[in-house]
Amino acid sequence: MDELMRGRVYGADHDDPDPGPRPGRVYRELVAGPLDGLLLDVTGWTERQLQESVALPTEIGAYGAGGHAQYAPRIGEPGRWDWRGDTP
Structure with missing residues (x-):
């Protein structure tokens, strides 16, 4: 999980000078889709x-503002959550 300590956290402000993960928090890496490479704080x-899918609000998905990107844990590799598609 050390490699995760370098990513940007989903939901961090764009002007945050330190948008990376914080010590003592638990993260999952989002893989593919509009949020690819971001870290989701699941603390x-x-x-x-942690076994269910999530619909994360995003303006950069297929549905623009108000849309969501769906991610679910990868079987056999729960530290990575794979994109399942966009929803309105």
Whole structure:
């Protein structure tokens, strides 16, 4: 997981001088799609939540403002969440 400590965290402000991960937090890497390479902070999530897909708001997906990008844990590699498509 050390390689994750260099990425940008999903939801960080664009003008944040340090948009990277914070010590003591837990992250998952988003793979492919509009949020490719970003880290999702899952600190405090339950085991059940960590096994389900999420719909993350994004303006850069297929549906523009108001759209969502869906990601789900990769089987056998739960530290990476794969893009499943965009939704309105």
